[in-house]
Amino acid sequence: MDVREAQKIAGLSRLSLTEAELTRMAGQLTAILGYFQKLSEVPTDGVAPASHPADMRSPLRPDVAAPFVTKDPLVQLSRGAEGELYRVPRVLE
Amino acid sequence: MLPPELSRSATALAAAIRSGHVRARDAADHFLARIARHDGAVHAFLHLDPVQVRADADAIDARIARGDRTGALLGVPVAIKDNLCTRGLPTTCASQILVGYTPPYDAHVIERIKAAGGVILGKTNLDEFAMGASTENSSFGASRNPHDLKRVPGGSSGGSAAAVAAGFAPLALGSDTGGSVRQPAALCGIVGHRPTYGAVSRYGLIAFASSLDQVGPMALNVEDCTLLMDVIAGHDERDSTSRAGAFDGVGARRDGALTGLRIGVPAEYHSDGVDAEVRAAVQRVEQLAVAAGARLVPLALPLTEYAIPTYYLVVTSEASSNLARFDGVRYGPRDEAGDLAGMYGATRRRFGDEVKRRIMLGTYALSSGYYDAYYKKALQVRQRIGEEFAKAFEQCDLVLGPTTPTPAFPLGEKSDDPVQMYLCDVFTAPAPLAGLPALSIPCGRSKSGLPIGVQLQGPSGADARLLAVARALERALALDLSPLESPRGA
Amino acid sequence: MELEPVIGLEVHCQLATRSKLFCRCVADFGGTPNSRICPVCTAQPGALPVLNEQALALALNAGLALHCTIRDQIKFDRKNYYYPDLPKGYQISQFDEPLCEWGELEFELEKGGTKVAKIRRIHMEEDAGKALHPDGANVSLVDLNRAGVPLVEIVGMPDLCSPAEASAYLQTLRRTLRFAGVSECDMEKGSLRCDANISVRPKGQEKLGTKVEVKNINSFKNVERALMFEIARQSEMVARGEPIVQETRSFRDTEGSTIAMRKKEDAHDYRYFPDPDLPLFDVGRNRIEQARAALPEGFVAKRRRYQASWGLTDYDTRVLTEEPATALFFESVVAAGLSPKSAANWIQGEVLAFLGETKGSTKSDISELKITATELHALVQMEERGELSHQAAKKVLRRMLETGVDAQNSAVALDLLQIRDSGALAATIDEVISTETKVVADYRGGKETALNALLGRAMRATKGKGDPNLIRELLLQKLGKPGS
Numbered sequence A: 001m002d003v004r005e006a007q008k009i010a011g012l013s014r015l016s017l018t019e020a021e022l023t024r025m026a027g028q029l030t031a032i033l034g035y036f037q038k039l040s041e042v043p044t045d046g047v048a049p050a051s052h053p054a055d056m057r058s059p060l061r062p063d064v065a066a067p068f069v070t071k072d073p074l075v076q077l078s079r080g081a082e083g084e085l086y087r088v089p090r091v092l093e
Numbered sequence B: 001m002l003p004p005e006l007s008r009s010a011t012a013l014a015a016a017i018r019s020g021h022v023r024a025r026d027a028a029d030h031f032l033a034r035i036a037r038h039d040g041a042v043h044a045f046l047h048l049d050p051v052q053v054r055a056d057a058d059a060i061d062a063r064i065a066r067g068d069r070t071g072a073l074l075g076v077p078v079a080i081k082d083n084l085c086t087r088g089l090p091t092t093c094a095s096q097i098l099v100g101y102t103p104p105y106d107a108h109v110i111e112r113i114k115a116a117g118g119v120i121l122g123k124t125n126l127d128e129f130a131m132g133a134s135t136e137n138s139s140f141g142a143s144r145n146p147h148d149l150k151r152v153p154g155g156s157s158g159g160s161a162a163a164v165a166a167g168f169a170p171l172a173l174g175s176d177t178g179g180s181v182r183q184p185a186a187l188c189g190i191v192g193h194r195p196t197y198g199a200v201s202r203y204g205l206i207a208f209a210s211s212l213d214q215v216g217p218m219a220l221n222v223e224d225c226t227l228l229m230d231v232i233a234g235h236d237e238r239d240s241t242s243r244a245g246a247f248d249g250v251g252a253r254r255d256g257a258l259t260g261l262r263i264g265v266p267a268e269y270h271s272d273g274v275d276a277e278v279r280a281a282v283q284r285v286e287q288l289a290v291a292a293g294a295r296l297v298p299l300a301l302p303l304t305e306y307a308i309p310t311y312y313l314v315v316t317s318e319a320s321s322n323l324a325r326f327d328g329v330r331y332g333p334r335d336e337a338g339d340l341a342g343m344y345g346a347t348r349r350r351f352g353d354e355v356k357r358r359i360m361l362g363t364y365a366l367s368s369g370y371y372d373a374y375y376k377k378a379l380q381v382r383q384r385i386g387e388e389f390a391k392a393f394e395q396c397d398l399v400l401g402p403t404t405p406t407p408a409f410p411l412g413e414k415s416d417d418p419v420q421m422y423l424c425d426v427f428t429a430p431a432p433l434a435g436l437p438a439l440s441i442p443c444g445r446s447k448s449g450l451p452i453g454v455q456l457q458g459p460s461g462a463d464a465r466l467l468a469v470a471r472a473l474e475r476a477l478a479l480d481l482s483p484l485e486s487p488r489g490a
Numbered sequence C: 001m002e003l004e005p006v007i008g009l010e011v012h013c014q015l016a017t018r019s020k021l022f023c024r025c026v027a028d029f030g031g032t033p034n035s036r037i038c039p040v041c042t043a044q045p046g047a048l049p050v051l052n053e054q055a056l057a058l059a060l061n062a063g064l065a066l067h068c069t070i071r072d073q074i075k076f077d078r079k080n081y082y083y084p085d086l087p088k089g090y091q092i093s094q095f096d097e098p099l100c101e102w103g104e105l106e107f108e109l110e111k112g113g114t115k116v117a118k119i120r121r122i123h124m125e126e127d128a129g130k131a132l133h134p135d136g137a138n139v140s141l142v143d144l145n146r147a148g149v150p151l152v153e154i155v156g157m158p159d160l161c162s163p164a165e166a167s168a169y170l171q172t173l174r175r176t177l178r179f180a181g182v183s184e185c186d187m188e189k190g191s192l193r194c195d196a197n198i199s200v201r202p203k204g205q206e207k208l209g210t211k212v213e214v215k216n217i218n219s220f221k222n223v224e225r226a227l228m229f230e231i232a233r234q235s236e237m238v239a240r241g242e243p244i245v246q247e248t249r250s251f252r253d254t255e256g257s258t259i260a261m262r263k264k265e266d267a268h269d270y271r272y273f274p275d276p277d278l279p280l281f282d283v284g285r286n287r288i289e290q291a292r293a294a295l296p297e298g299f300v301a302k303r304r305r306y307q308a309s310w311g312l313t314d315y316d317t318r319v320l321t322e323e324p325a326t327a328l329f330f331e332s333v334v335a336a337g338l339s340p341k342s343a344a345n346w347i348q349g350e351v352l353a354f355l356g357e358t359k360g361s362t363k364s365d366i367s368e369l370k371i372t373a374t375e376l377h378a379l380v381q382m383e384e385r386g387e388l389s390h391q392a393a394k395k396v397l398r399r400m401l402e403t404g405v406d407a408q409n410s411a412v413a414l415d416l417l418q419i420r421d422s423g424a425l426a427a428t429i430d431e432v433i434s435t436e437t438k439v440v441a442d443y444r445g446g447k448e449t450a451l452n453a454l455l456g457r458a459m460r461a462t463k464g465k466g467d468p469n470l471i472r473e474l475l476l477q478k479l480g481k482p483g484s
């Protein structure tokens, strides 16, 4: 992974890294990814990808509405609480 | 101060409080005093509110005075890893990005502990977002191993392990994604159990890698570990990965589990990469098991060496998405820096290096053009690792081996080399990939006095059996399982 | 060179559930900002999703009503991107294995006949919150009441050839979904949103032109406006030999035009992957077949049935199947015992007119009526029994609609019950006969129509409440046959 690629990935991750950090990161990730290449030794043709431990199924929840009860409104957890709303720097439409 | 027989057994302590021999307040004071005296050196706790702890203990005593003696953990303090949400108590994941965050709700396991009469003692240190094997990645400073303060307690549940080992808490909760309960338990000389995936609700456990994370009990001995497991296990409708079916607490306490037991011994777990003292300690466990009526079954688990890359690709991918919510908008610190992108960037600079590295790795593994080569490939190998275990468990009832390749290593030894640190998980990462239960119990000491752990891994749902076997091995090993009088090597 | 447009619509519908897709917050439109939020839909650390069963059922109904193939096992995927109205930093959606695929929708063409457009896929996903942009401020404000509201996205194939077709497709889709109980499909409340993919190509050319996506089309009438503008814009570009850029454009209501939207920096790498919080769901063949059997009757089937079984006209059936609540009310009035024809007349005439007047539109919700089917039937029976004249019955119904008071009491309150007491009417008739001597003479002289004049006179004397049949009978008794 080169610095340009690291920059792109950092952008996708909303991580702001300095030039020096990007260089260091690119080097480390290249080493780690190199080690991960080991996986190509394992034949996996036709093997189903296991995104969860085997044989799990999700349940369904009855459609019952129940408000979350809390002493303080959840909005107040935000540093950007503005009345009932969350304030953020203006986003372009 | 509590008498030794109560300070080394949560089960006995609960009984003493229930019968009125000891007040919950006395127990709380005992552990608070130990923390006050020694935690400066160990740094197991991130948040501790002695006033609240005493008030909670007093409330339990008042309940008992009214004649209400229900609850398996009546008056017993429990230390909580700081990635479990506690209403009204700070919860930070040892990250600067959650500094000052107090969750509006309790995790399922916290509700369970409170309902069982347990007293939440405080929040323990961890590697930031549970990403690490030493607690050196905590943004609040590393915890230290009470057996040798110059060494790491392991991680990521290092604070919880150190707290139990140092006698700060009779019980603790950790979380285990790739070994974060078992590895620090092994390095600190205590018992740590990673339940079958789904046996304990993840509701309120701050996600690192959702398809592997499990909350697990940590204790000085198997009996206590079973006690806590009994409280936290069970179905929760708020977690879609929660399994139906109750934990068999009676089965876990049954004696004689070694008789006729088929113990799988994989060749891969006895490689040269494992420290000689660790190997010797594990072999002694094998001999004791055989002497008690078990049979050893030689096994091959050739995919073991692929578990680490598989594990790290899966967990970093999931983590890159799980940690996207920390953006400063709805909770936690916010660092303004011009426009929205500036705010995201500045706020997320609060992540530590290892967290950033893993977010980057995971984002890369999921990104267009790399998904098949990395993420999907890892899921396919994961599938094969699960199949390999399934085949192994046709031949044996459980698999035994070292929990870690080495005893506790010195602080700073691996912190600059991510891959070396990742390799700490070599024996603990495979089971979570397959959702399997595993636990670590102390099985001896190195010449320099460092604890060594032995790991038992079982098929899905075999938690009770693992605990029953661990109980029998613990008895056969006959080690002194008291907490340390005081931390060593200062 | 003659150009033809190629149009495909992507429609988002809010599923008509009580609670959100993955948490128990209320899913209705409105509410004070951030009053319908919880740890799950604000993405508090540690909170987890659990799927709403009814949302799955309704999405399934959408697929069945649109004749799709339904997957009996589904998964959810995370679509990763950052936006302040997206609390988790990802949207839970379905990527490569949607619940429903390959359906179709038949709709009527303006010039007559019908056309079938293919549905590519229908998948479930959660809505984002809402970012408000107050004028003049350099901040945006986020309301998360909508965050986590259940949606289906219905992706149509580019089978539509004109703005009129797109409009007809959308109207028919809306009606289909409303009859299936899937969604309110109310564009004003945001429970139906429509994006359009549009390209132009020389007539007869197989290959599609460069596709432009138009977003923010906020009303039904604007679908045609937006498409017409965009076709004209693209056609002019082609005429000038300019290449069309693949882009997303936003419709602006005031100008009736579209403008290019600012491109997102990281050219859409959503990094979809299976949501590790949500293992697979077994939809199950059983659930699918039960849903198919229980699927509410569609408007097309209703129209056919109303005509074939009940002999209603094409016009009547259309009016009655405009809205599901109208059809439901109509059918319940018939079930209460009224003849379909009479029920149709009363509902179309008085009931819908009333709703039209009071709400400014005949599309007003008939389900909010204050009268029941049984009461409407009771009213009509009073007319049939001669207790009310037809005109009086209309007045009584109006009052019932206004007040919710039942037919009998409304008639009494309006003093419109017919006088059916021969004794009471006899005196009135005697008086009419004694005062209208000329007309009586005409009648006796053989002018048969004079009887109607006397009848009218008697009705006026009873202020319209006399039973006209009874009065006629009494007049005949007193005067005998004309000319006698």
Ligand SMILES: [Zn+2]
Binding pocket: C020, C023, C024, C025, C036, C037, C038, C039, C040, C041, C042, C148
């Ligand atoms: Zn919610």
